[in-house]
Amino acid sequence: MKLNQLTIKQAQEGLRNKKFSSVELTKACLEQIKKHNPSLNAFITVCEEDALESAKKADDLVSPGETLEAKPLLGIPIALKDLFSTKGIKTTAGSKVLENYIPPYDATVVKKLKDVGATIIGKTNQDAWGHGSSGENSDFGATKNPWNTEYVPGGSSSGSAAALAADMCIVSTGTDTGGSLRLPASFCNVVGLKPTYGRVSRYGIIAMASSLDSIGHFTKTVEDSAILLNVTAGHDEFDATTPGVDAQNYTKNLNNGVKGIKIGVPEEYVAKGLDKNVQTRFEQALKVLERLGAIIKKVSLPHTEYGNAAYYIIQPSEVSSNLARYDGIRYGHGREKFGDEAKRRIMLGTYTLSAGYYDAYYKKAMQVRTLIKKDFSDAFNPSADGVDAIITPVSPTPPWKLGEKINDPLKMYLSDVFTVTANLAGIPGLALPMGFANELPIGMQILGPQFSESLLFQIGHAYEQTTEWNKRKPELNSSLHIGGST
Amino acid sequence: MKIDVTHVAKLANQPLKKEEIKKFESQLSSILGYINKLNEIGTKNVEPTSQVTGLENVTRGDETKPSLSQEALSNSKSTHNGLFKVKAILDE
Numbered sequence: 001m002k003l004n005q006l007t008i009k010q011a012q013e014g015l016r017n018k019k020f021s022s023v024e025l026t027k028a029c030l031e032q033i034k035k036h037n038p039s040l041n042a043f044i045t046v047c048e049e050d051a052l053e054s055a056k057k058a059d060d061l062v063s064p065g066e067t068l069e070a071k072p073l074l075g076i077p078i079a080l081k082d083l084f085s086t087k088g089i090k091t092t093a094g095s096k097v098l099e100n101y102i103p104p105y106d107a108t109v110v111k112k113l114k115d116v117g118a119t120i121i122g123k124t125n126q127d128a129w130g131h132g133s134s135g136e137n138s139d140f141g142a143t144k145n146p147w148n149t150e151y152v153p154g155g156s157s158s159g160s161a162a163a164l165a166a167d168m169c170i171v172s173t174g175t176d177t178g179g180s181l182r183l184p185a186s187f188c189n190v191v192g193l194k195p196t197y198g199r200v201s202r203y204g205i206i207a208m209a210s211s212l213d214s215i216g217h218f219t220k221t222v223e224d225s226a227i228l229l230n231v232t233a234g235h236d237e238f239d240a241t242t243p244g245v246d247a248q249n250y251t252k253n254l255n256n257g258v259k260g261i262k263i264g265v266p267e268e269y270v271a272k273g274l275d276k277n278v279q280t281r282f283e284q285a286l287k288v289l290e291r292l293g294a295i296i297k298k299v300s301l302p303h304t305e306y307g308n309a310a311y312y313i314i315q316p317s318e319v320s321s322n323l324a325r326y327d328g329i330r331y332g333h334g335r336e337k338f339g340d341e342a343k344r345r346i347m348l349g350t351y352t353l354s355a356g357y358y359d360a361y362y363k364k365a366m367q368v369r370t371l372i373k374k375d376f377s378d379a380f381n382p383s384a385d386g387v388d389a390i391i392t393p394v395s396p397t398p399p400w401k402l403g404e405k406i407n408d409p410l411k412m413y414l415s416d417v418f419t420v421t422a423n424l425a426g427i428p429g430l431a432l433p434m435g436f437a438n439e440l441p442i443g444m445q446i447l448g449p450q451f452s453e454s455l456l457f458q459i460g461h462a463y464e465q466t467t468e469w470n471k472r473k474p475e476l477n478s479s480l481h482i483g484g485s486t
Numbered sequence: 487m488k489i490d491v492t493h494v495a496k497l498a499n500q501p502l503k504k505e506e507i508k509k510f511e512s513q514l515s516s517i518l519g520y521i522n523k524l525n526e527i528g529t530k531n532v533e534p535t536s537q538v539t540g541l542e543n544v545t546r547g548d549e550t551k552p553s554l555s556q557e558a559l560s561n562s563k564s565t566h567n568g569l570f571k572v573k574a575i576l577d578e
Contacts, residue, residue: 426538
């Protein structure tokens with residue numbers, strides 16, 4: 001196995017036992033970036049010099065045993081979505097408006113990652129401002145899916161998912177406002193965590209829709225996802241929406257299995273429009289969990305079909321407000337540099353918040369949000385024989401071809417139908433690989449009550465250990481000719 | 487449902503090219519048509535949810551702490567004496 005293919009866990013052990021150095025590990029990732037970034041376009045900025053310097057520092061600090069507790073990510077290369085403010089490193093949000101913007105401070109999460117020794121290897125491509133489901137709305141060109149470069153990698157955290165799937169880093173970060181982590185995770189065959197709203201600080205992450213934005217990450221295994229949440233979770237005085245609820249030790253219950261755990265399958269998600277391949281894989285996944293001892297039950301989330309409509313009022317409303325700050329005076333270029341999708345959302349949101357329409361749109365959507373949140377709390381209600389967690393496919397379809405939906409914004413929006421409800425309800429979701437269709441990845445999501453990340457990892461780990469879909473890697477060279485013909 | 491794109495763009499201080507106005511008019515109308523689906527459900531007496539984890543009145547002590555100072559100007563194209571310089575908005 002090549003060094004750049006390692007998981008966090010494996011890299012930690014190798015570094016600690018001096019099997020290889022952080023410089024070697026970082027170089028392996030940088031080489032992979034050089035080789036494959038021209039065809040995948042996963043990175044906007046590669047921090048070669050800084051990364052090697054940080055790796056050297058880490059090598060000087062590594063001493064067996066000692067460092068892992070205090071600095072669990074020491075010397076481990078991480079790629080950051082370009083929405084994460086990084087002091088001294090260009091941060092574009094995927095938009096030409098910020099093409100030259102260099103933040104004077106670090107986001108809280110970035111500071112935490114640096115504090116535990118992580119090496120920032122680069123900033124990844126994305127749909128501009130997080131607006132998109134395919135990665136094609138980036139002002140710096142679309143990211144390609146490493147499994148087949150004619151297909152989208154999912155968005156908006158497109159570059160982070162593609163970079164990790166192509167082993168250009170050991171771990172990467174993303175954000176999820178309506179599925180922006182879970183969709184690319186499922187399209188690229190990696191693990192993606194959307195934490196509970198407020199579990200991870202939003203401070204310094206360029207804001208999209210403030211009542212929905214969740215800050216998470218992509219990893220190669222469920223265990224790695226738990227390791228990373230141990231670093232990023234917690235209260236932050238700079239983000240008033242991070243609650244006082246203590247972060248847990250998220251790796252503690254990993255091996256507890258799923259015996260006796262009640263898992264719900266919402267009938268509204270499997271009822272209509274599900275791609276046949278997705279359905280088959282999903283049914284197989286349910287059988288695996290059942291075999292492992294989980295109790296699979298039907299549940300109902302009756303307001304599901306209104307989720308997307310509510311989301312596409314609330315989110316653009318908040319987008320229009322957050323993007324109002326870009327005036328070209330304090331940083332960045334003027335508003336004429338916004339791309340089409342940002343303009344659409346600015347106008348849609350301005351309209352739904354404008355005098356005479358606020359009650360009909362924004363307020364109405366916030367009321368529907370209450371109903372959607374209640375759907376989940378009813379389904380999880382222990383005193384009404386509720387379930388412990390819910391699983392669904394991440395997307396009703398496998399990855400689609402580049403260009404397929406780009407001229408029809410509404411069609412693109414409808415790709416988020418299974419993911420937006422978790423953001424509206426503020427609950428966590430763990431996306432993980434559940435197989436392939438025509439050599440393209442398909443993913444499922446495990447949803448739980450607010451602050452139930454530990455349980456999601458426990459279920460996900462048990463499933464992953466049995467199926468090992470996550471171990472399959474794309475053949476990057478074959479991306480030059482047309483694949484997916486099986 | 488038709489949307490007055492020119493008016494909304496003015497409210498949003500969003501410059502648009504002429505050809506964009508027509509394009510957005512039709513795209514936004516089809517999106518509005520979709521979100522009008524919400525009128526199918528009754529929401530009388532339903533409280534709106536704006537803070538999803540139920541936090542209320544989060545405050546901090548009124549104390550000063552070190553924060554960004556002159557470095558906040560580092561990305562501005564137009565500064566004067568350690569301040570952001572903007573065009574006048576009032577006539578003399």
